[in-house]
Amino acid sequence: MAYENRDRVKIGLEIHVQLNRLKTKIFCGCTTNYHGDPPNTHVCPVCLGLPGALPVVNRRAVEYAIRVGLALNCGINEHTQFYRKNYYYPDLPRGFQITQYDYPIAQQGHVTIEGEDGEHMVRINRAHMEEDPGRLVHEGTIDRSKYTLVDYNRSGIPLLEIVTEPDLRSPKEARRFLDKLRNILEYLGVSDLDLEGSVRVDANVSIMDGNRTEVKNISSYKGAEKALLYEIVRQKNLIRRGKTVTQETRHFDEAREITVSIRTKEEAHDYRYFPEPDLVPLRVRDWVAKVKEELPELPDARKERFMTEYGVKAEHAKTLTGQLKLAQKKQ
Amino acid sequence: MSIDRVRELVDSVGIEEVLHRCSERIEENKLNTFITTDFEGALTRARKRDGNGGGRLQGVPVGVKDNISTRGIQTTCGSRILTGYVPPYDACVVERLKAEGAVIIGKTNMDEFAMGTSTETSYYGSVRNPWGRERVPGGSSGGSSAAVAGGEVPIALGSDTGGSVRCPASFCGVVGLKPTYGGVSRYGLISYANSLEQIGPIATSVGDVALLFDAIGGYDRRDSTSAEHEFDTSSALDSDVGVEGMRIGVPDEYFGEGTSGAVRDSVWNAIHTFEDLGATYEIVSMPHTRYALAAYYVIAMSEASSNLARFDGLRYGYRVEEGDWHTSFSRTRREGFGEEVKRRILLGTYALSAGYHDKYYLKALKVRTLVKRDFETAFKSCDLLLAPTMPYPAFKLGEKIDDPLSLYLSDVNTVPINLAGVPAISLPCGFEDDLPIGLQLIGNFFCEPTILRAAHCFEQSTDFHKRKPGDV
Ligand SMILES: [Zn+2]
Numbered sequence: 064m065a066y067e068n069r070d071r072v073k074i075g076l077e078i079h080v081q082l083n084r085l086k087t088k089i090f091c092g093c094t095t096n097y098h099g100d101p102p103n104t105h106v107c108p109v110c111l112g113l114p115g116a117l118p119v120v121n122r123r124a125v126e127y128a129i130r131v132g133l134a135l136n137c138g139i140n141e142h143t144q145f146y147r148k149n150y151y152y153p154d155l156p157r158g159f160q161i162t163q164y165d166y167p168i169a170q171q172g173h174v175t176i177e178g179e180d181g182e183h184m185v186r187i188n189r190a191h192m193e194e195d196p197g198r199l200v201h202e203g204t205i206d207r208s209k210y211t212l213v214d215y216n217r218s219g220i221p222l223l224e225i226v227t228e229p230d231l232r233s234p235k236e237a238r239r240f241l242d243k244l245r246n247i248l249e250y251l252g253v254s255d256l257d258l259e260g261s262v263r264v265d266a267n268v269s270i271m272d273g274n275r276t277e278v279k280n281i282s283s284y285k286g287a288e289k290a291l292l293y294e295i296v297r298q299k300n301l302i303r304r305g306k307t308v309t310q311e312t313r314h315f316d317e318a319r320e321i322t323v324s325i326r327t328k329e330e331a332h333d334y335r336y337f338p339e340p341d342l343v344p345l346r347v348r349d350w351v352a353k354v355k356e357e358l359p360e361l362p363d364a365r366k367e368r369f370m371t372e373y374g375v376k377a378e379h380a381k382t383l384t385g386q387l388k389l390a391q392k393k394q
Numbered sequence: 395m396s397i398d399r400v401r402e403l404v405d406s407v408g409i410e411e412v413l414h415r416c417s418e419r420i421e422e423n424k425l426n427t428f429i430t431t432d433f434e435g436a437l438t439r440a441r442k443r444d445g446n447g448g449g450r451l452q453g454v455p456v457g458v459k460d461n462i463s464t465r466g467i468q469t470t471c472g473s474r475i476l477t478g479y480v481p482p483y484d485a486c487v488v489e490r491l492k493a494e495g496a497v498i499i500g501k502t503n504m505d506e507f508a509m510g511t512s513t514e515t516s517y518y519g520s521v522r523n524p525w526g527r528e529r530v531p532g533g534s535s536g537g538s539s540a541a542v543a544g545g546e547v548p549i550a551l552g553s554d555t556g557g558s559v560r561c562p563a564s565f566c567g568v569v570g571l572k573p574t575y576g577g578v579s580r581y582g583l584i585s586y587a588n589s590l591e592q593i594g595p596i597a598t599s600v601g602d603v604a605l606l607f608d609a610i611g612g613y614d615r616r617d618s619t620s621a622e623h624e625f626d627t628s629s630a631l632d633s634d635v636g637v638e639g640m641r642i643g644v645p646d647e648y649f650g651e652g653t654s655g656a657v658r659d660s661v662w663n664a665i666h667t668f669e670d671l672g673a674t675y676e677i678v679s680m681p682h683t684r685y686a687l688a689a690y691y692v693i694a695m696s697e698a699s700s701n702l703a704r705f706d707g708l709r710y711g712y713r714v715e716e717g718d719w720h721t722s723f724s725r726t727r728r729e730g731f732g733e734e735v736k737r738r739i740l741l742g743t744y745a746l747s748a749g750y751h752d753k754y755y756l757k758a759l760k761v762r763t764l765v766k767r768d769f770e771t772a773f774k775s776c777d778l779l780l781a782p783t784m785p786y787p788a789f790k791l792g793e794k795i796d797d798p799l800s801l802y803l804s805d806v807n808t809v810p811i812n813l814a815g816v817p818a819i820s821l822p823c824g825f826e827d828d829l830p831i832g833l834q835l836i837g838n839f840f841c842e843p844t845i846l847r848a849a850h851c852f853e854q855s856t857d858f859h860k861r862k863p864g865d866v
Pocket of ligand 1: 091
């Protein structure tokens with residue numbers, strides 16, 4: 064039976080994944096293994112944004128990004144380019160973030176999940192590379208602290224931002240998509256997802272073809288479902304009372320399990336994107352074949368194989384391949 | 395003074411005496427050429443290298459423009475906002491100079507963040523021109539050029555975003571080279587407009603400029619825009635190979651309305667000198683030249699608005715501590731930047747903002763492509779292009795500083811070269827009222843050897859470079 068989606072819920076996700084299995088940062092030679100180390104010990108002129116220091120693209124980071132792009136059935140752009148996203152924040156040492164805009168590394172893919180009514184295809188809009196900013200550290204709690212400190216150990220950790228089309232029809236589907244993505248990333252070996260801050264999710268939510276809100280700061284998979292449930296109920300209540308949903312950015316308060324407005328459309332940033340003049344466009348066409356060769360067997364393919372080779376039932380095959388460690392044991 | 399002469403002096407009187415004479419000359423001249431000098435450090439570094447020398451610049455004092463990072467020596471970019479900033483690392487060119495045995499004696503004065511044509515926007519005061527103390531030295535590498543012209547150092551490094559090496563070389567009667575984009579590593583050069591600028595050598599002769607270029611140029615993996623190209627500068631100055639048969643293009647558009655009569659005459663005399671040496675010339679047209687200036691300023695200011703965002707007082711340099719972070723960084727920037735820098739940040743921010751991006755920034759990029767095409771067309775029939783560097787000799791201090799538009803207009807012959815990314819050299823070719831006039835030779839991409847050879851031949855056949863400030 065086809066899923067009705069009576070409230071016409073549309074959810075799109077933006078998932079930031081740290082490619083923290085790489086040894087070095089995206090534009091310099093500093094280590095990505097900073098967890099637990101004293102602040103500002105894994106920094107250099109490049110990731111501190113010191114005047115005159117120039118970024119150089121970590122080739123392995125691009126290969127990892129291609130790997131993910133291929134696994135998400137994306138097309139890999141022959142030429143890929145970096146852009147500057149200009150905004151001020153103390154954790155951003157250059158006053159701009161080096162990211163991608165036009166010509167991202169991967170575009171137009173899809174992932175199939177177990178949807179509300181059987182197999183459901185979620186389109187991937189793009190996956191692009193960028194650098195993680197530093198981290199603000201407050202003494203005690205954020206509202207009590209008299210000052211803020213900045214730790215740049217995280218500055219320059221390679222990130223991949225994966226953007227889906229608004230094809231998810233319920234919080235449950237969103238969670239399933241995230242589970243599936245997690246599974247794929249584990250298989251690819253590009254990211255240790257257990258590390259704190261390794262995955263951050265933003266969600267775009269609309270119902271009844273109304274305005275959409277962007278919910279930021281979803282840091283856990285469980286949080287995603289809760290944030291979306293709350294946001295959908297909030298929008299429903301507004302519409303029931305004859306009000307319209309404001310297009311805005313909302314922050315998910317994990318402790319209270321609610322979303323709060325932080326910025327309306329009028330206050331939206333103008334990031335003044337333009338091509339990063341310090342990095343020439345990369346011609347990656349010739350890299351793709353090599354990456355393809357290195358690509359491990361992915362969960363869907365392995366599930367098929369378990370079913371045909373070992374005669375495992377579909378349900379069991381799914382459980383087995385759903386976790387990399389289990390799947391490896393079975394082999 | 396030439397590199398050879400200085401090396402002889404180092405051998406005869408010793409490095410300490412040579413450095414002492416540099417320091418004395420700076421004191422006597424009072425041109426305000428240096429923001430920071432470090433003679434003590436220079437002597438220590440020179441002594442450390444004693445014995446294991448063999449570099450081509452062994453013991454040669456050098457001035458480095460203050461937007462090039464030097465480990466352990468304050469680097470301000472001529473701005474208040476970087477007061478007290480001491481880089482923890484050396485720029486690529488500084489490493490290469492040190493490897494050749496050169497001794498960095500200090501950091502030269504410049505327009506704030508290289509934004510200017512007269513070295514009058516420096517937070518550390520204007521530089522005076524040794525040819526006339528009431529005249530500007532040109533900019534933005536005014537400190538480097540005036541220091542070389544004034545005999546304070548034999549060689550210096552400048553940077554050229556829209557003429558900042560060639561303009562002051564022209565105004566100070568010395569030789570300055572703007573290399574092909576990608577020819578010299580920008581690693582450690584504090585960016586004003588990344589896609590346009592190159593570090594360039596300044597000296598009293600073409601030979602010394604060639605040697606200095608050879609020392610600092612070449613591929614560097616830390617600069618992604620650096621080219622994997624091997625320059626052959628040594629054979630460029632081979633006296634057996636002249637300019638016989640060389641085809642020179644003279645772009646009509648570079649002799650615009652504002653060009654002084656003496657500049658026009660001197661440059662035409664230079665053309666005839668080349669004819670006498672066996673070269674031929676033809677008038678060429680570069681029709682997009684008149685749009686170059688506007689496109690240049692839009693691109694340069696756009697890039698600058700982003701490049702200068704990092705100066706917030708949080709990590710280094712000048713800092714106003716007041717209120718929360720927003721207040722603090724706003725105050726820091728308000729007090730730390732000068733008027734011209736603020737003007738360019740504002741205009742650049744505007745040109746990149748939503749709704750204006752296509753109208754200004756994107757359009758400027760299109761013009762840039764057309765300007766580049768003009769050069770490609772010209773180089774199909776010419777080996778090099780020849781034009782005045784500046785439309786007039788050095789103007790008076792204060793004459794143009796309150797009229798930014800007139801200052802911008804004086805860059806009309808230098809900025810198209812940066813938009814295209816080709817190399818160009820400026821060298822002395824005459825005088826007007828005892829002020830030097832500069833001749834600009836423009837080459838095709840990576841054809842530094844061609845323009846160096848032509849410049850060298852011209853220098854060998856003329857006496858303009860022999861005249862020093864103060865001789866009349
Ligand atoms: Zn680093």
